[in-house]
Amino acid sequence: MKPTDIKDPEYFHKVVDCQYACPAHTPVPEYIRLIAEGKYTEAYMINWDSNVFPGVLGRTCDRPCEPACRRGRVEEEPVAICRLKRVAADNKDDVKHLMPKGPFKQNGKKIALIGAGPASLTVARDLAPLGYEIHLYDEQKLGGGFMRSQIPSFRLPETVLNEEVDYILDLGIHQHFNHYVESLKELLTKDYDAIFVGTGAPRGRDLPDMTGRKEGAANIHIGINWLGSVAFEHTSKIGKNVIVLGGGNTAMDCCRTARRLGGENVKVIVRSPFAEMKASPWEKEDAQHEDIPIIDNHVPKSFVVENGKLTGMTFEKVHAVYDEAGKRKLVPTGDADVFYPADDVLVAIGQENSFPWIERDCGIEFDKWEMPTVNETTFVSTNPKVFFGGDAAWGPKNVITAVAHGHQAAISIDLMCKGEDLNKRLDPMVNLISQKMGIHEWGYDSAVVSDERYVVPQADKKVTLTNRKKEVELGFDPIAGFKEAQRCFNCDVQTVFTENKCIECDACVDICPTACITFTENAESETDLRAMLKMPANNKTQDIYVSDTLPTARVMVKDENFCLHCGLCAERCPTAAWDMQKFFYNVTKADNSCYHHQK
Amino acid sequence: MTYIRPKFRNPELPKNKLGYTLAYYEGALSTLCAGCGHDSISAAIVQSAYDLDIEPHMLAKLSGIGCSSKTPAYFLSNSHGFNSVHGRMPSVATGANLANRDLIYFGVSGDGDTASIGMGQFVHAVRRNLNMVYIVMNNGCYGLTKGQDSATADYGSKNKSGNVNLFESIDLASLAIELGATFVAQSFSGDKTQMVPLMKAAMKHPGFAFINIISPCVTFNNNLGSTKSYDFVRDHVEATSTIDFVPTMKEISVNYEKGSHKEVTMHDGSVIQLHKLSDAWDPLDRQSAMNAIINAKAKNEILTGLLYLNPDSQDLHSLLQTSDQPLNTMGEKELCPGNDALKEINAGLR
């Protein structure tokens, strides 16, 4: 194999598993270290730069970083990356003075953002400081999109959301709330230089043809509409017996909200087996903790209505059968259908996009699923002035994905307004600095602690179930936050190998606690080389680091997979052929000043 | 502060027959200089004990004084250990072995500990064919006391301060053969593929198994002009053979070219397979082994591998015809049979 090109920023980026998995590539270990040092404000600002809503995300993020976290590969649980973010948000000082400060010198360009969810708000934040005049439209009375209308207050207090939405609105954004955009065509005739569509995936799936659907309509609610109506205080109660249909996070929010609005006997009933439900494991746990049974392998068959009133539902019992390709089929068990009584049913079986307000003749191509054609790098549609992002682009995802889209769309809009090629995007900002400070001294806390993941304390159920707005999770206190932060391996502190210093003494091989390092003859193919290592490198998603040829004609090969970043290889190397170097990687955003300097 | 070994190990580590991973055979974190050859030897010991499914409590590590003699702290933490006085490990090993013949005795020493202060003890352990492994971590200097030339420093070798050694060196391997050692090998700390099978064979050998391992002292004897530096050893090492150690009952899968292949079956049925790289030498012939060493020396080569093996080795217990039952398991009644028994013995001698 050829030697690894560590100058390619993506090589070391992949080693920082959490950051690589984060759609916005938040520099996770950097902020975790700051939390350990008690520098909450700095930790917050690093987050704010990357993901715009640290307080919101520290409570609600889908956390794709955690399943990726290296710690989860050597022990049970990953670092509580998400909840640590909240520690920064909760304990920071006033950050207002650290934000970009208007009024900004205007550049004469006007941008319309449709929908005030996280995607649009991110575009607004990135472009406003550059002098763009931003007009933000939303049919709701306040900004935040689904973060406000869907995520319940017991998971995300309004004050936290308001604070972070306001940081953006305060940048001099022109706000057009309570304003549903009826026609894109019409908007295109206005003098906007670009339009960003961040309208989300606002239509909840229904069971329109099911027996009893029409007759029972008064007590059958579409989950997301119902949650929105609760959030905006149009709905404040529900029947005692509630069935929630569906197995995703929306179903979990529906059932938990129902418990707070008078639902005493709330059940989630789902088609798939429990283990395959879409909801995150922690959402399922939280629901069960609130005495909500989850009944799996039950396919809804009919709404039962007696004397014009919904009395419950019938279900067919199924079990999952898998074909050779692993494809699942739900096959009836043959048992008799079962009836569950209900005063109200919440249908939370999925969400879809819908663009009734976009005329099909304004240059935007739609595919057979009625989805717009959007470029995956630039987020531009087939109309060069119209960009899409967030759930509106490719269907429902999550807040952090919407933010990542917003950053990239903002770059494109900026390039477009300057008449530049949208594909001329700048590389990330990277930096690699040695952490060596002396014998046994490194510029990071290299010792690896053995602590198991700390549990986030929760408020008493008696209180939370009677007050819809009372936040359930209390967050880590600073001490628990410190301890949890110490669990992070600092995967951004990279092991960097310099072959011409190596005397092949094997010290690094012998000391490495996880047997990552091997000196071996080289092989033609990566597959062969992986098999030749001290411990075979079985995890193909993790790279192997191959050096140039050494004096004994061998190469050094390091499997990144189980590296603990403990620094012992560098500690034991007599010639400093190994060094621990901190790698900083920051996605370039439209408003990063370096973006403008680099040119 | 990094100098703390994490608790985590590679979760894919395999287990040996006893259900232990390699980690179970580790010792404390080494405090030797970074890059010291001795650490690689410790790692090879850990690997060998793991591979042979040794129950840690059935092994005793013994050593004298020196950086090399410190290493038992860095391997096999679950085994017995005795860190003796400088050069006195052989007598402690002899006593322990006589008291309990059932343990594996793993002696670790240095060139100073063996070839200078301990020479008087070493030679007698060899000629008695005490059943033990005796490893010399040979760096040509007294590492622990800051690198003075040892008795194994080669004539003409230059030390770190630029002084050239004026004295002839003691060649421990030839000496051991000369004194009747029944298993003599040489190796290099930078070559685990060779060290591990040698150590495994040595542990299985019933008698004194001597391995002289060149082990560079990175701090005091790794300079240009030294004949014990990493670079010099790599340039002058000449392996006699490649070696495989095949434990009992395991199918032999390697096929060697005819003529160059030698197999030696050990007393317990395990097999040493030697793939000889030179024809002019027979590892079962003492004379031939001696010649090979002398010839290599003349050519400025460091001969490594299994140099000599006596398959008919009779260890000290066999020679003395001691009881099969270890003495330490006997009670006072068996060990001190009393005045009547003494009288009977004395009468027999009249």
Ligand SMILES: Cc1cc2nc3c(=O)[nH]c(=O)nc-3n(C[C@H](O)[C@H](O)[C@H](O)COP(=O)(O)OP(=O)(O)OC[C@H]3O[C@@H](n4cnc5c(N)ncnc54)[C@H](O)[C@@H]3O)c2cc1C
């Ligand atoms: C119940 C529920 C719970 C969720 N929980 C989480 C969670 O815990 N964590 C997480 O990361 N994600 C969660 N999500 C998903 C997340 O909310 C969305 O992925 C994210 O908000 C999408 O952001 P967006 O910017 O694309 O649009 P949205 O947040 O959907 O905002 C779109 C906005 O556009 C407005 N709009 C639509 N059409 C028009 C129009 N024509 N004119 C004017 N305004 C319009 C809408 O009113 C809405 O305010 C949840 C979703 C649901 C349904």
Ligand SMILES: Cc1ncc(C[n+]2csc(CCOP(=O)(O)OP(=O)(O)O)c2C)c(N)n1
């Ligand atoms: C009786 C006695 N004399 C002298 C010493 C000092 N001393 C300590 S270690 C050592 C030499 C060790 O050399 P070697 O056995 O080669 O070990 P290395 O440190 O090189 O591995 C000496 C002379 C001592 N500890 N005890």
Ligand code: SF4
């Ligand atoms: S251990 Fe820390 S740096 Fe490594 S993946 Fe997990 S959170 Fe990220």
Ligand code: SF4
């Ligand atoms: S410890 Fe340093 S010099 Fe020794 S083999 Fe490893 S990288 Fe090379």
Ligand code: SF4
């Ligand atoms: S002084 Fe020499 S022998 Fe002793 S630990 Fe250091 S390198 Fe090893």
Ligand SMILES: [Mg+2]
């Ligand atoms: Mg020595």
